[in-house]
Amino acid sequence: MARVHNFSAGPAALPERVLREAQSELLDFAGSGMSVLEMSHRSPVYQAVIDEAEATLRRLLAIPSNYRVLFLQGGATLQFAGVPLNLMRRGHAGYVVSGNFSKLAWKEGCKYGQAEILASSEDTNFDRIPDLTPVKERAAAGDLDYVHICQNNTIFGTQFHELPDCGSTPLVADVSSCFLSMPLDIERYGLIYAGAQKNAGPSGVTVAIVHEDLIEGGPARADICPTYMGYKLQASKGSMYNTPNTFGIYLCGKVFRWIEETDGLVAMAQRNRAKAELLYHTLDESELFHGTAQRDSRSICNVTFRTNDADLDAAFISFARERGIEGVKGHRLVGGMRASIYNAVTMDSVGALVTCMKEFERELPSRSI
Amino acid sequence: MARVHNFSAGPAALPERVLREAQSELLDFAGSGMSVLEMSHRSPVYQAVIDEAEATLRRLLAIPSNYRVLFLQGGATLQFAGVPLNLMRRGHAGYVVSGNFSKLAWKEGCKYGQAEILASSEDTNFDRIPDLTPVKERAAAGDLDYVHICQNNTIFGTQFHELPDCGSTPLVADVSSCFLSMPLDIERYGLIYAGAQKNAGPSGVTVAIVHEDLIEGGPARADICPTYMGYKLQASKGSMYNTPNTFGIYLCGKVFRWIEETDGLVAMAQRNRAKAELLYHTLDESELFHGTAQRDSRSICNVTFRTNDADLDAAFISFARERGIEGVKGHRLVGGMRASIYNAVTMDSVGALVTCMKEFERELPSRSI
Numbered sequence: 001m002a003r004v005h006n007f008s009a010g011p012a013a014l015p016e017r018v019l020r021e022a023q024s025e026l027l028d029f030a031g032s033g034m035s036v037l038e039m040s041h042r043s044p045v046y047q048a049v050i051d052e053a054e055a056t057l058r059r060l061l062a063i064p065s066n067y068r069v070l071f072l073q074g075g076a077t078l079q080f081a082g083v084p085l086n087l088m089r090r091g092h093a094g095y096v097v098s099g100n101f102s103k104l105a106w107k108e109g110c111k112y113g114q115a116e117i118l119a120s121s122e123d124t125n126f127d128r129i130p131d132l133t134p135v136k137e138r139a140a141a142g143d144l145d146y147v148h149i150c151q152n153n154t155i156f157g158t159q160f161h162e163l164p165d166c167g168s169t170p171l172v173a174d175v176s177s178c179f180l181s182m183p184l185d186i187e188r189y190g191l192i193y194a195g196a197q198k199n200a201g202p203s204g205v206t207v208a209i210v211h212e213d214l215i216e217g218g219p220a221r222a223d224i225c226p227t228y229m230g231y232k233l234q235a236s237k238g239s240m241y242n243t244p245n246t247f248g249i250y251l252c253g254k255v256f257r258w259i260e261e262t263d264g265l266v267a268m269a270q271r272n273r274a275k276a277e278l279l280y281h282t283l284d285e286s287e288l289f290h291g292t293a294q295r296d297s298r299s300i301c302n303v304t305f306r307t308n309d310a311d312l313d314a315a316f317i318s319f320a321r322e323r324g325i326e327g328v329k330g331h332r333l334v335g336g337m338r339a340s341i342y343n344a345v346t347m348d349s350v351g352a353l354v355t356c357m358k359e360f361e362r363e364l365p366s367r368s369i
Numbered sequence: 370m371a372r373v374h375n376f377s378a379g380p381a382a383l384p385e386r387v388l389r390e391a392q393s394e395l396l397d398f399a400g401s402g403m404s405v406l407e408m409s410h411r412s413p414v415y416q417a418v419i420d421e422a423e424a425t426l427r428r429l430l431a432i433p434s435n436y437r438v439l440f441l442q443g444g445a446t447l448q449f450a451g452v453p454l455n456l457m458r459r460g461h462a463g464y465v466v467s468g469n470f471s472k473l474a475w476k477e478g479c480k481y482g483q484a485e486i487l488a489s490s491e492d493t494n495f496d497r498i499p500d501l502t503p504v505k506e507r508a509a510a511g512d513l514d515y516v517h518i519c520q521n522n523t524i525f526g527t528q529f530h531e532l533p534d535c536g537s538t539p540l541v542a543d544v545s546s547c548f549l550s551m552p553l554d555i556e557r558y559g560l561i562y563a564g565a566q567k568n569a570g571p572s573g574v575t576v577a578i579v580h581e582d583l584i585e586g587g588p589a590r591a592d593i594c595p596t597y598m599g600y601k602l603q604a605s606k607g608s609m610y611n612t613p614n615t616f617g618i619y620l621c622g623k624v625f626r627w628i629e630e631t632d633g634l635v636a637m638a639q640r641n642r643a644k645a646e647l648l649y650h651t652l653d654e655s656e657l658f659h660g661t662a663q664r665d666s667r668s669i670c671n672v673t674f675r676t677n678d679a680d681l682d683a684a685f686i687s688f689a690r691e692r693g694i695e696g697v698k699g700h701r702l703v704g705g706m707r708a709s710i711y712n713a714v715t716m717d718s719v720g721a722l723v724t725c726m727k728e729f730e731r732e733l734p735s736r737s738i
Binding site: 002003004006008009010011012013014016019020022023026027028032033034035037038039040041043073074075076077078080081082085104107108111112195197202203204205223224226227228229241242243244245246247248251324326327 | 371372373375377378379380381382383385388389391392395396397401402403404406407408409410412442443444445446447449450451454473477480481564566571572573574592593595596597598610611612613614615616617620693695696
């Protein structure tokens with residue numbers, strides 16, 4: 001059947017070109033007589049795959065040479081522990097709690113040292129990015145190993161539009177759902193990490209980009225850090241201390257190249273903003289649907305919205321599905337709807353969703369729920 | 370080009386049928402209008418994929434209902450830490466050190482408690498499975514949380530042909546390279562785990578099968594165990610506490626079904642033994658090549674061999690490659706050659722390797738190295 005309009009929060013839509021390329025070479029990669037799925041990670045052919053993936057990513061994000069790129073497994077969730085195990089050298093870090101995942105990261109941090117909440121928006125069910133003034137003030141004391149944020153809150157549809165000023169304290173960011181949706185100034189961060197399954201590839205790969213100074217001494221908690229999770233070791237082994245997710249990295253490399261060949265991250269961010277603006281404009285004009293995130297915190301990656309009636313929300317989700325629109329059910333923590341409009345979601349798909357919303361609203365007086 | 374004869378130690382050959390199926394549905398899985406790579410792990414379509422994978426695996430191995438099946442990430446290496454973090458309740462475990470990976474597992478165990486070496490074959494560079502009498506005697510004391518073995522030593526080409534008698538002490542086995550190569554009596558074990566990239570699927574998936582009594586209380590070291598690594602939590606969430614490697618699990622499911630449809634594990638073991646016997650017979654008859662593992666410890670999964678001359682070994686590896694035979698270079702820790710003859714390596718491929726070995730030996734007098 002025709003490809004649906006896929007608004008899944010992750011795993012999410014991939015560029016059709018990437019899928020077709022992977023399909024065409026699935027039984028014979030690069031004339032090797034075997035699938036990339038069957039290939040030793042130690043082979044020269046595969047080494048070229050991971051090297052090219054890293055090189056392309058470095059070009060896309062202009063990653064300085066004193067940052068290391070890692071391809072890991074276990075999702076952002078495993079890094080919630082990896083960050084303190086590697087970086088909490090003085091046993092004290094700050095966390096901004098702006099959603100479900102940043103709260104989980106904070107809880108994990110509490111296992112390994114003193115994890116201090118510097119700002120939170122839990123009081124309004126995470127419908128905003130909290131005021132970051134206290135973060136700047138607290139970081140200025142200079143005793144924190146890092147400040148951790150989740151830069152885009154997938155579930156709540158919010159996003160940091162400016163980064164906290166942490167002075168010389170390293171900023172660590174879970175950027176899972178905004179990674180590669182726009183340029184990032186890597187030098188503003190000590191470490192970023194992202195589950196690939198939003199804008200960067202399939203699930204099962206976590207990309208980390210870390211300043212080499214932060215990892216030079218090995219894991220802060222080498223006494224208890226699982227060897228696999230040591231950033232320094234994985235960096236020294238080119239992400240191949242053990243067998244990585246070879247196929248996942250291969251697909252990420254294809255996605256990186258697709259971004260580069262469709263004019264890079266500045267152009268990608270423009271397209272993503274245009275998609276988001278169309279959706280937010282529709283919400284602002286609607287008498288039925290309204291956005292759930294506060295305006296100045298709205299995400300360009302995940303657009304959360306609802307009616308004022310849970311039954312109507314459910315009816316809309318079914319209505320959309322009948323029109324080939326999938327994945328718009330909101331997360332249970334916020335309810336309603338969510339459209340994840342990652343890189344591979346086209347303006348055409350967003351247009352289809354907007355048309356569907358307007359049609360649903362127009363037909364509403366004649367509906368019996 | 371034609372498919373090569375692939376003897377890689379992992380990632381390794383996959384059944385061609387599995388690859389062709391995955392290829393044919395890569396852009397539209399089960400009429401969903403999207404790739405399985407793009408599909409939410411929370412969708413009913415994907416839930417059916419992971420459910421079927423588990424159900425097939427349960428049939429293949431006759432897994433009792435009081436064992437839980439987990440699909441994790443991070444390879445066997447991450448489980449070297451996961452095992453003690455979850456199971457070392459009294460802080461004391463026994464390890465059999467029969468190769469590189471079992472030694473790494475032991476070292477990791479030392480981080481989290483007292484990890485005692487009960488038997489080792491390091492004195493002869495791991496060319497054998499050590500005598501297991503001391504294991505039985507030590508386990509009988511009843512104070513160990515578990516006894517850990519690596520059941521097949523990929524690098525050294527050795528394999529346990531009987532399991533240690535641990536009495537009531539749970540036996541934990543890294544079965545990565547023999548998993549699904551033959552039936553296993555699951556009830557002999559407390560826990561087995563395996564990187565999938567040998568007989569079970571692609572890299573990036575780790576399968577664990579664990580007795581529910583062992584995990585009921587949560588991780589032994591809940592104070593420091595990364596949440597992701599908690600067996601009880603992952604079991605309670607159907608391996609979806611966070612986003613799993615969705616595509617990897619999907620492919621594992623296809624491999625499981627392929628095993629079932631090619632008559633299951635008894636038949637698979639017969640084919641694997643026949644392949645191994647042909648190779649070992651060739652080695653035993655040869656005046657040039659000889660096996661590196663002691664006879665009663667020989668693996669049916671990884672056949673390690675060499676000439677007595679490193680240059681000749683290198684010449685043979687090139688000679689084989691010219692004949693479409695890939696992946697026979699031995700691991701640097703043992704040198705020489707290694708043929709990994711996992712499930713998807715056909716007798717035809719093994720025959721091609723044997724022919725190549727004989728040809729090389731026959732031509733030897735006329736070769737100048």
